[in-house]
Amino acid sequence: MNKKKVAIIFTGGTISMTVDPRIGAAIPSLSGEQIMSMVTNIDTIADIEVVNFAEIPGPHMTPQKMMELKNLVNDIINKDDISGVVITHGTDTLEETAYFLDLTLYTQKPVVVVGAMRNSSELGYDGPSNLAAAVCTVISDKAQNKGVLVVMNNEVNLASEVTKTNTLSLDTFKSLTYGPLGIIDNNVLILHRDIIRRQHIHTHKIEENVDLIKVGVGMNSKFIKFSIDSGAKGIVIEAMGRGNIPPTMLDGIKYAKEKNVPIVIVSRCHSGRVLDTYGYEGAGRNLIDLGCILGGDLPGQKARIKLMLALGKTNDINEIKKIFEEGIY
Numbered sequence: 001m002n003k004k005k006v007a008i009i010f011t012g013g014t015i016s017m018t019v020d021p022r023i024g025a026a027i028p029s030l031s032g033e034q035i036m037s038m039v040t041n042i043d044t045i046a047d048i049e050v051v052n053f054a055e056i057p058g059p060h061m062t063p064q065k066m067m068e069l070k071n072l073v074n075d076i077i078n079k080d081d082i083s084g085v086v087i088t089h090g091t092d093t094l095e096e097t098a099y100f101l102d103l104t105l106y107t108q109k110p111v112v113v114v115g116a117m118r119n120s121s122e123l124g125y126d127g128p129s130n131l132a133a134a135v136c137t138v139i140s141d142k143a144q145n146k147g148v149l150v151v152m153n154n155e156v157n158l159a160s161e162v163t164k165t166n167t168l169s170l171d172t173f174k175s176l177t178y179g180p181l182g183i184i185d186n187n188v189l190i191l192h193r194d195i196i197r198r199q200h201i202h203t204h205k206i207e208e209n210v211d212l213i214k215v216g217v218g219m220n221s222k223f224i225k226f227s228i229d230s231g232a233k234g235i236v237i238e239a240m241g242r243g244n245i246p247p248t249m250l251d252g253i254k255y256a257k258e259k260n261v262p263i264v265i266v267s268r269c270h271s272g273r274v275l276d277t278y279g280y281e282g283a284g285r286n287l288i289d290l291g292c293i294l295g296g297d298l299p300g301q302k303a304r305i306k307l308m309l310a311l312g313k314t315n316d317i318n319e320i321k322k323i324f325e326e327g328i329y
């Protein structure tokens with residue numbers, strides 16, 4: 001049987017890092033070719049094409065670089081001889097880039113984002129095993145038409161659902177609300193369930209001026225007001241529980257309505273979606289009446305990516321509300 005051809009795009013992250021003896025800490029330093037030389041026997045399962053895009057840590061990723069990466073993935077995946085694409089990425093922002101790609105790429109072919117939690121100078125470097133699992137996922141026919149996937153520690157998750165849950169564990173990427181899509185077992189992709197809903201935001205633009213505010217007990221409106229006065233085009237609020245805020249923040253919400261700045265409400269809880277269950281002052285029902293948009297089960301950082309893309313497409317708050325709420329509320 002002919003081996004499938006997989007393109008691997010390297011962007012940096014711990015998977016590309018070694019400890020620099022001068023500073024005694026890890027920095028990106030390995031090329032795609034150097035990393036692939038550690039993924040022994042990978043040539044027995046697929047033909048690999050290495051593409052070096054960047055050598056940056058996750059926190060250095062930007063919305064503009066995500067857009068460039070999306071365009072590159074698009075060019076590569078449309079080639080007839082390419083079966084799918086793997087992207088290596090720093091895990092700190094991996095879920096944001098993966099979700100960005102999920103919302104913007106139009107392809108049935110598998111796209112997998114992968115990283116590592118231990119760098120190549122550490123005992124138990126998990127880069128090679130994660131890369132091998134990512135390639136095994138991409139060459140599986142079952143990975144077709146699933147949107148963008150995240151593969152780490154032999155677990156396969158949807159970019160739209162997964163989040164980094166632990167600062168150091170190898171088993172850090174979890175879909176806390178729904179559980180994993182599947183696993184890699186003995187080099188084979190085993191699916192536990194299917195994907196029910198997939199969303200696209202058709203835009204080539206991204207609005208970078210979107211802020212994220214986390215709510216704590218007794219907070220006031222100062223950050224919301226500052227954000228609007230300094231030019232934010234949209235704000236995501238990580239609210240409490242089901243999507244509630246202290247009444248002392250309502251002035252800020254009213255100010256946003258006055259200035260036509262969309263506010264998306266998500267929860268600071270790690271799983272479950274927001275809903276207008278409660279009717280007290282500052283609760284979900286009050287926020288909806290004041291024009292806020294519900295962000296489902298997304299964590300703040302992913303709701304922000306979605307709002308940036310929605311604002312890249314339109315400034316119409318009703319259309320943005322549809323992008324977030326249609327089909328789930």
Ligand SMILES: NC(=O)C[C@H](N)C(=O)O
Nearest residue numbers: 013014057058090091092
């Ligand atoms: N495990 C990692 O990749 C974390 C690293 N700080 C990064 O995001 O680049």
